[in-house]
Amino acid sequence: MKVPFLDLKAHHAPLIDKFDRAIREVIESSAFAGGPFVERFEEEFAAYCGSEYAIGVGNGTDALWLTLLALGIGPGDEVITVPNTFFATVEAITYCRAQPVFVDVDENTFTMDPAELEKRLTARTKAIIPVHLFGQPADMDTILEFARAHGLFVIEDAAQAHGAEYKGRKAGTLGDAGCFSFYPGKNLGAFGEAGAIVTNDAELREKIQVLRDHGQARKYYHTLLGWNCRMDGIQAAILSIKLGHLEEANRLRRERALQYKQAFAGIEGVATPFEADYARHVYHVYAIRVQERDEVRPFLEEKGIGCGVHYPIPIHLQEACRSLGYAEGSFPVAENLAEEFLSLPMFPELTEEQTEYVARCVNEVVGVEALV
Ligand SMILES: *Cc1c(COP(=O)(O)O)cnc(C)c1O
Numbered sequence: 001m002k003v004p005f006l007d008l009k010a011h012h013a014p015l016i017d018k019f020d021r022a023i024r025e026v027i028e029s030s031a032f033a034g035g036p037f038v039e040r041f042e043e044e045f046a047a048y049c050g051s052e053y054a055i056g057v058g059n060g061t062d063a064l065w066l067t068l069l070a071l072g073i074g075p076g077d078e079v080i081t082v083p084n085t086f087f088a089t090v091e092a093i094t095y096c097r098a099q100p101v102f103v104d105v106d107e108n109t110f111t112m113d114p115a116e117l118e119k120r121l122t123a124r125t126k127a128i129i130p131v132h133l134f135g136q137p138a139d140m141d142t143i144l145e146f147a148r149a150h151g152l153f154v155i156e157d158a159a160q161a162h163g164a165e166y167k168g169r170k171a172g173t174l175g176d177a178g179c180f181s182f183y184p185g186k187n188l189g190a191f192g193e194a195g196a197i198v199t200n201d202a203e204l205r206e207k208i209q210v211l212r213d214h215g216q217a218r219k220y221y222h223t224l225l226g227w228n229c230r231m232d233g234i235q236a237a238i239l240s241i242k243l244g245h246l247e248e249a250n251r252l253r254r255e256r257a258l259q260y261k262q263a264f265a266g267i268e269g270v271a272t273p274f275e276a277d278y279a280r281h282v283y284h285v286y287a288i289r290v291q292e293r294d295e296v297r298p299f300l301e302e303k304g305i306g307c308g309v310h311y312p313i314p315i316h317l318q319e320a321c322r323s324l325g326y327a328e329g330s331f332p333v334a335e336n337l338a339e340e341f342l343s344l345p346m347f348p349e350l351t352e353e354q355t356e357y358v359a360r361c362v363n364e365v366v367g368v369e370a371l372v
Helices: 008-029 036-049 060-070 088-094 114-120 140-150 202-211 233-243 246-264 293-302 319-324 332-340 352-371
Strands: 053-057 078-081 099-102 125-128 153-157 177-181 195-199 216-218 286-289 341-344
Touching: 008 036, 008 233, 036 053, 036 195, 036 233, 053 060, 053 202, 060 088, 060 153, 060 177, 060 195, 060 202, 078 088, 088 099, 099 319, 114 140, 125 140, 140 153, 195 202, 246 286, 246 352, 293 341, 293 352, 332 341
Parallel strands: 078 099, 078 125, 125 153, 153 177
Antiparallel strands: 053 195, 177 195, 286 341
């Protein structure tokens, strides 16, 4: 049996006619860069999240970078985040000429450990970026309380958490701003690159709107130095359609996650993801923890199963971050996770049969490993 890691074709197939019509509408209106399709999607996405505003931008990295810029983060400032995230979180901080500072993550949720924040706080700390890794929100109340006590901004990296909930509220709406990516493989994905910021702060919204469009308050009147970070009309039109299917897609992901959990119950050597009491996890990634991951993975691939590793090297140990000066052993939880994580196939169209096959193959190889 073949089980791909992700199957976007299966996800899009039933919607092809709608996509064709939407793209034709954009062509007929010539609203390709920004414009009415983007505005409509911004309204829809803000309403879905339960936020006042959404601002469409070019991608998730833009979303993080422009939010930091708009909040006035710059040279000499420090921004605290986690080392087990996609690299963009740290690039965004660095591109504001601020200093990324890491704290380790919680062993169970894989998200920011708020108990570590105090140790890394300095007079230069300006903001915290928790990452809702794999679709599970970080421990936001504790993080927000710490931020309030010390006058820090909280920017949520919700690039993997579309529709995830923290105590019934949507991920991305808890801090000062939430940043989303609509990279094709994300839970809500465009037909190329796109991203958005959600916020309840009207002033922040306006500043990001200006920054994403070359700092223009109106055409050819530049009040700020910005960049070109607009969202495409075609991406917005596609996202409006796909947003209507996000809840169902997340529900199906949760169903498959439950099936995996049951299949691995009692299997020594496989640790399944944990859903915090406060959370509605949306399983952007379904990562188990296994010893000897680098032997398990090729075995599964031989069996026709697509796997991933998110991520093999924590950011503080990446070559590009050598100048930050972190040594191996700085963040033992994140480093250990990087060695043990194995992401299994997870997408809404994954069938019950495929899930069962994947679980059976994992149990087979982990069982064998245990005997060696
Ligand atoms: C995908 C992702 C981003 C970046 O989004 P892009 O749209 O690819 O620029 C940032 N942070 C996290 C955690 C991500 O998964």
